[in-house]
Amino acid sequence: MSLQDRIINHFSDSIQTKQDAMASLCELIEFASQKIVEALVNDKKVLTCGNGGSAGDAQHFSSEMLNRFERERPALPAIALSTDTSTITSIANDYHFDEIFAKQLRALGQPGDILLVYTSSGNSANLIKAVNVAHDKEMIVIALSGKDGGALAGALNEADIEIRVPSNSTARIQEVHLLISHCLCDLIDHQLFGG
Ligand SMILES: O=C(CO)[C@@H](O)[C@H](O)[C@H](O)[C@H](O)COP(=O)(O)O
Ligand SMILES: [Zn+2]
Numbered sequence: 236m237s238l239q240d241r242i243i244n245h246f247s248d249s250i251q252t253k254q255d256a257m258a259s260l261c262e263l264i265e266f267a268s269q270k271i272v273e274a275l276v277n278d279k280k281v282l283t284c285g286n287g288g289s290a291g292d293a294q295h296f297s298s299e300m301l302n303r304f305e306r307e308r309p310a311l312p313a314i315a316l317s318t319d320t321s322t323i324t325s326i327a328n329d330y331h332f333d334e335i336f337a338k339q340l341r342a343l344g345q346p347g348d349i350l351l352v353y354t355s356s357g358n359s360a361n362l363i364k365a366v367n368v369a370h371d372k373e374m375i376v377i378a379l380s381g382k383d384g385g386a387l388a389g390a391l392n393e394a395d396i397e398i399r400v401p402s403n404s405t406a407r408i409q410e411v412h413l414l415i416s417h418c419l420c421d422l423i424d425h426q427l428f429g430g
Contacts, residue, residue: 245406252401252407252408252410253411267396270377271349274375279347281297281349282314282315282340282344282350283315284316284336284351284352284353290317294317304417305420308424311423316336316339316365317336322339326338335361337367348374349375355412357378357380366390367390378395378396380399380408381399384397400415
């Protein structure tokens with residue numbers, strides 16, 4: 236297979252995954268946006284987390300909340316739990332890497348806040364611990380997941396929302412997570428500010 240054929244395969248697979256996600260996930264994405272809006276109008280905030288590429292996705296979403304998406308509007312409250320290297324390294328060093336998000340959530344999470352989790356496998360232990368703390372704090376969890384949902388799917392409760400991308404490829408799942416994030420940003424802005 237030529238290099239260009241490989242590129243074409245990546246594009247084709249990504250397009251197909253997006254088509255499959257569009258066919259199955261619109262209602263859940265709409266519902267998740269409504270939950271986030273409900274939290275924001277009640278002066279709550281969104282906390283985001285993920286590992287690796289998903290840490291980047293979590294930060295990308297929070298930056299679009301805090302700064303802007305596609306229009307001028309007031310800043311919206313969000314915190315990415317993957318950004319503070321002093322906090323993350325000290326928690327991992329003194330306790331365990333599995334605690335890096337959970338411990339921050341114990342300090343920052345408030346009832347009614349949203350925990351927005353990004354994972355391709357659903358099997359990252361630090362995310363499952365974060366979900367458990369979110370439940371202790373009476374927060375709502377929105378999980379962007381993939382594959383079979385992993386252990387995280389089993390840790391969610393009936394008030395949570397799992398948006399599971401129908402793919403087994405980490406790269407394809409992450410690509411759709413970014414698209415879903417942009418959908419959420421647009422829907423949040425539209426519901427809060429019209430237009
Ligand atoms: O981006 C990639 C691979 O495509 C990696 O950085 C990936 O995000 C890391 O392997 C993560 O640790 C995977 O975590 P998760 O998606 O299984 O929760
Ligand atoms: Zn963006």
